[in-house]
Every structure is written in C-alpha cells, then in structure tokens.
Amino acid sequence: MQQATLGVTYQTGSVPHQARVVICGGGVMGCSIAYHLAEAGWTDVLVLEQGSIGCGSSWHASGLVGQIKNSPHATRLCIESVDLYKELEDQGHSVGWKGVGSLNVARTEDRMILFERQRVQTQGQGLECYIISPEEAKNICPLIRHEDIKGAQWVPGDGVVSPTDVVNTLANLAKQRGVKIIEHCQIQRILTEKYKVKGVETSMGSIKCEYFVNCGGQWAREIGQKSRPKVRVPLHSCEHYHILTKPIEEVDRLMPVVRDYDGRVYAREWGGGLLGGGFELEAKPVFHEGIPEKFEFQLLQEDWDHFQVLLDPLLHRFPVMEQAHVQQLTNGPESFTPDGDWIVGESPEVDNYFVAAGMNSAGFAGGVGVGKRIAQWIMEGEPSTDFSSLDIRRFVDLHNNKRYLRDRVTYTLGYHAKLMYPNLRDEATGPTRLRTSVLHTRLMDAGAIWGQIMGYERAMYFTPDTDDYMDSSSKRPQGTFCKPNWFDYVEAEYWGCKERVCLIDMSSFAKFEIKSRNQEATEYLQYLCSNDINKPLGTIIHTGMHNLQGGYENDTSVIRLDENYYFMISPTSQQTRGLNWLHKKLPKDSSVQIRDVTSLYAGINVVGPRAQDLLAELTDASTKKADFPIMSCQEIDVGHASGIRALRLTHSGEDGFILYIPSELTIHVYDALMRAGRDYGIMNAGYYALRILRMEKFFAYWGLDLSTHTTPLECGRDFRVRFDKDFIGREALLKQREEGISKKLVHFTLVDHDKETDLWPWGGEPILRNGQFVGTTTSSGYGYSLQKMVCMGFVKHLNDNGEDVVTKNMSDYILDKNATYEIDIAGKRFVARARIHTPREALTTSEPLFIPVPARSPISGTASRC
Structure with a gap:
C-alpha cells in the first residue's frame, strides 16, 4: 500500500526486519538526519512517522531562519542550515528560501548593547551583522513605526523558508538515495540489551537496528519513556500563536523579517500579507495529561484574550495591520525545554540512542544543521563540534518531572525575546528551592543571593539588604552589562578569602565513588585519566579524562581512599555527563562499581x-x-x-x-x-568570589574554558599528563606534542578599561591580535588583586587566509614583542596584556586590605551605558 503526502509517496503497511538506523519522527529534524546520512552513503536508514510526514509542528511553523543565537554553537548550526537551504535552491529544489534578512529593532539602550555584543561576536562565524539607526531601519522596512526605537540590528544573511517544502524536499531526497520512509507507524517500545539499542517494536512489527534517533518533537518525552532504562527528554508543550492577515497592498514580497524583542513579537511576509507572532512572558502549557491520539495537522482553540499581549505590540510596530483583515489566528502547540536550549546528542541512559528535539520554536532555523551534526556523530562515533550547551547530558532526573516541566516552560517560552544578560546565564526563572543544599536555610538567613546550575540552587554572593535593586522574594542577581550591583559585596568576600577565612x-559539586575487589578500579581509572592515579592512599590527583581526539570529557579531582576505593569530585554540570562517561568505559565483567554520592x-x-x-x-x-x-x-x-x-x-x-x-x-x-x-573574621562567600580567585590564578574551568575540543597542551595542563602510561586520547596528545598546536589558552588583563564607566566583558568577546580576529574570551571578571579586568580565552595562530597554523612555538607566537592584543566589548576595543602563566600579582597581596561587608551597594549599570 502506498500513500501520497506533501507530493511524495511513502510506504505504509509493513516494516523491514532490520535497518542500521531507525529515526522516529518525520519532521524537519528526522528528515534532515535521514538526508545527511544518505548523502554520506548510509542508506540502510528507516524513518518512522506515526502520522504523515510533516504532520506535527512543522506544518504550522512560521519558517523564520534567524542565525544569531545565545551560544556560538547554536549560531554555527543555524549558519549550516542556511547553507543547505541555499544549496538546495541552487540545485533546483524549492524550499521556499528567501534571503530577505532580519531587522531586529531595539527599544532600549540595553538591547542595543546586546545587539552590539552579538555583532562583534559574529566575527568568528563569518556572519554579516550591522548596527543601524532608526532612520536606516525605516528605510529597510517602511512598514515599521520607528520613532520609539534606539536603533536596530541588520542581519542580511537571514531569511525565511516554506516549512512544508523543506520537510518534503529533505524526505524526497533521502528517499531517492535509498532511505525508507514509513508513515502511520507507531513506536511501541525501543528494545535494549546491556544498555544499548537493539531494535524497536512498532505497530507494524519488530525491527532490529544499531542506532535509534528520537526526533519525536513534542512526543519526544513520551517516546523516551518507551525504553528500559527510560531516556530523559525534558520538554513540554505550550500554546504558541501567530496571526495571518489577508494580502496588504503595502507589503513587499521581499520584506525582511522584523523582530521587536522588547515588544516580544516578530513579523514576516506571507502570501502578500503579514504573519505576526511572539513569545509572551507567561505561556499556557498544554497536553500535561498527554497528547491526544492522532493529533495530526491539528491546531488548538483560538484564545484572543491571551493573544492580546502580542497583538498590541504588533499593531504598534506595524500600523498597517490596524486596517488589515485577519485570515487566521493560529494556535499550534510547540515543545519547550527547561532552560530554553535545544536537546541534542546521545542519551546518557542508552548507548546508540540519539535525541534531536526541543528546538523551542527554532526548528527551521537550526534543525537542518542539527541533523547534519547528529548524522556525523552517528557515523564517526564522536561529535564533530562542541555541543556542551545543547547536550542532553546537561539534565538530571528532576528536569524530566512533568509538573516541574509544566511550571518551568510557562516562562522559558518567553526566553526567545527576553533580554538575557550575560551575567545571568544561570537558570533564573520558574520553580525554586527544589534542589538545595542542607545549608540552604542557614545561607538564606545570611543574605544569600541565588543562582542555579543543573537545577541546584547555590549562593552566588551575600548581602544584608537587597530591596533597593532586586525583587527580594526572588533573591537573584540583577542583570547588567556594566559594573554589577554585587561588586562591593563580592570584593569583601574576595578579601575575606585572601586575608582571613571564608x-x-x-x-x-558532582561526587562519585569508584571501587573494586582487586586492582580493577585502579586499572580502570588509569585508562580513563591522563594523570597517574596509582598514588599513595590519601593523595588528591587532579586529572583530565579525554576523548580519542584528546579533548576534555571531564576535568576532575580523584582521591585514593583505599587500595581499590576512589572518591571523584567533578564540576556540578558534570553530574550526568561525568557519570555517563564513567559508565560507558566500565569493564564488561562488572568488576568495577560506581556510585553517585552527590546527595550523600x-x-x-x-x-x-x-x-x-x-x-x-x-x-x-x-x-x-x-x-x-x-x-x-x-x-x-x-x-x-x-x-x-x-x-x-x-x-x-x-x-x-x-x-x-x-x-x-x-x-x-x-x-x-x-x-x-x-x-x-569568618564570613560566608559565594561562587562569584571563587570565580574571581580562580580566574586571577589562571585556573581553567570545564564548561567555560575547557571542552571536548580543547586539550591539555592547548590549555597549559600538559604537565598533568603522564605519557608513560596508556589512556584514552594518548595517541592524539602524543601527535599534538610532536607536531604542535594551533591555539592556546591565554590570560589577559585589560590595560585601559575603566570598571566604573566602561561596559564589562562577560565572556564571548572577540580577541584581536594586531587587528586580526584570533579567538574569543571564555571567562571574564574584575581581578581585585590585579585591580584590572581579567579575561581568559584561546588565541589561534592564523595565516593571512584565516586558516589554522600548527606550530610548536605557540608560546613564542603569543608573546611576540611585536604582537598587540585587544578585546572588543560591544564595538569598543581595549588594549590587553597577554600572559601564558599566572600573573605574579595574583599570587601575593602586596598591600593587605580589610574590607568590611558593605551595608548597601550603590546601584550601577542599569541605565543606558555605565
């Protein structure tokens, strides 16, 4: 039996007995993965769709393709999506691509600062981005009201696509290359054996497979529950709205996409009219009890009262809409994640089980690029890019709790338009006091101001009085691009750590115990760790764990408690990821036992x-x-x-x-x-003080300075590598030691930066060497001993064509007396002094100070500039 959907004929009624890769979901993610696998020659691929191809959220998507995202990794994936759209159009495949550009307007000075930061940060991505005046914005799009904006960001390489055409084209091309696509086939169970994918059971029969990919969209969490062990896919559906007008004479077919983030709305041309939607501050979660059966090509009930908070700013920004005739108000469910970032990667629970979901309404902006990278990951066995900010292993069990998700996504839908200050990347909205230390009440009474990581609430700093600059009920830091309100409090804590005791x-911090009856635990850790673990009892060994390319999978401290008993401490963000890496490499004979004792x-x-x-x-x-x-x-x-x-x-x-x-x-x-x-003189101190202390000392931190694509030789930690033993990544590191490196972690102090009046660096700022872009900062903050702004970041050795140069003299290149360095903060460049070792001034305090905790900190950094 054959059925036609979106102009392509797919099979129904039976399934093959086996396939190398089974992809669940026929939306943009699933079809992109199938297409890229087939392009690389992997054609034993099966796509299963419970309804019809594109019947989920793809068909009612708005088709916006904006490339600038909150993380450089997500931006890169969006750029790759655009590259494929252009390529397909050039080949004669219609995906509806129109490179009309994005015009992002700003109502506030802080929004303009963010736009400027994004503009300079795109230098390393090769993406055109300009900051323009209100009048220039009006010239680009005459339909907008521009009198109340401060300026705009113009991204000419952005555009729009036709969502159904994209899905149709990718599915058709995958099918032409040998991929099988079967519709109306429900996944009933994902079969596993020894924590590895073995096959799937479907409504049409069983299929053996090596790899399973969950691209189920808003069904992805439910699909994750159909394996043993279950796979966490933390997402929840929300109502998501856009309005479509009938054709308007003034609307140009090549009108740019306009985003008014401060108004929380966007608009694009569609069929001669305007399609306008947005991201309200408080969304309406749906399907908490489950998604209805056969929810295909369906919408939710219109709610004009709820949409009013978006309709008003749309009418304000586009006065032409006031007289337009409404064709339709679309309320289509979309899935959103707890932190507003995508869910990508191999699951920590089951080997060869991949997830590509939770795109937070950005499926057509980044989904094609995600599909390409997931396909590469499956074929090569390791990710070809740093997915750390998107990795599914950033979650713990609480993130998958349905009640938590329902309450959480009420706010994360609005992250699309929220002004995300760089110093507030910790989770800051939604359920609080969920995962806390036993000291939480003591620290709260002491005036703790909270941040979150991995759902864990921890003190960032302490203050006796917070009412003047924050909502005291939330007890969280205030966002700024300038000198923060907590500066004086953190300074007091910093000097408390330097001079007295805090x-x-x-x-x-994630904590694991590893033990065995005989020497297996020692042998196991020796193979995982690049440092020597076989040390006397009571020794603390700081060590990296590496992948085959020598990049960091974990940066950890290992303590030998007994002959075959070890205590391991890792960064908080590594609780799931670190445990997953340990489990992946366990001996098959069960001779080594691992226990997560974080809560104990x-x-x-x-x-x-x-x-x-x-x-x-x-x-x-x-x-x-x-x-x-x-x-x-x-x-x-x-x-x-x-x-x-x-x-x-x-x-x-x-x-x-x-x-x-x-x-x-x-x-x-x-x-x-x-x-x-x-x-x-004891006092409490928070993570901000600890962060400054470690940055001054040039201590790199996993997840910020270290990643799966940085090695010990590149960050100056090769002294902790014992090449006289076997460990994962040894061959790659030996090769790098012999041939050289093309980038190195550098410690910078800003020479001419005024902490009171200048914008601050917060990480992600471009580093320039003799005017050439050579990298970005990874960590930044004010050094109280150095009395200067401190930045850390990787400097690349590039030739005149911008290509990496591998050299054994990287230190000489960095410290060349003819080299001048600058850090670009939102368009203003500051002279920077480069070092490859800890500054001497950070090791000793020449003039001891006693700085009491201030009773109240002055408000600063909340206005236009500083």
Missing part, C-alpha cells in the same frame, strides 16, 4: 590563610602542612561530627580545606565553624 558551600555528602570550602588555625580548633588531627600537605585527604572529626573527608585544596589557589561531610552532620559542622571562626 566558608563557601560546595555541596552542588555536603561540601564546605574553608578558604583563607586562617583556615588552618580555624580547623585546628575543631579537630584532633594536625592541620599543619607538614602533617596535612596540600593535595592530600584525611578522614577527620570536626566538632562532634565524624567521618568527614577533609581535602587540602580549595579550587581557588588559596590555602584551605574542602570538607565533604555526611549530609546529616552538615548543619552541626557549619555552625561549629562559624562559632569558632568569629575570632578570625
């Missing part, structure tokens, strides 16, 4: 020169460096509490200890430290 709650132990970082004296008052163990040396661990008593793992390191470069405490004993230990610490 407590930092580090409970959110709280962590208190006791930082500062008086930390040794303070701890000595509460324990019988000697805290002298001769008896308790740096990078060692002992089990000690503190106060009345026992069984505490004390580590002599602080992740800050300052002396001190991290105490890993059984959770039920944590309050007692914290209170005992605070009481005994009064004589030492």
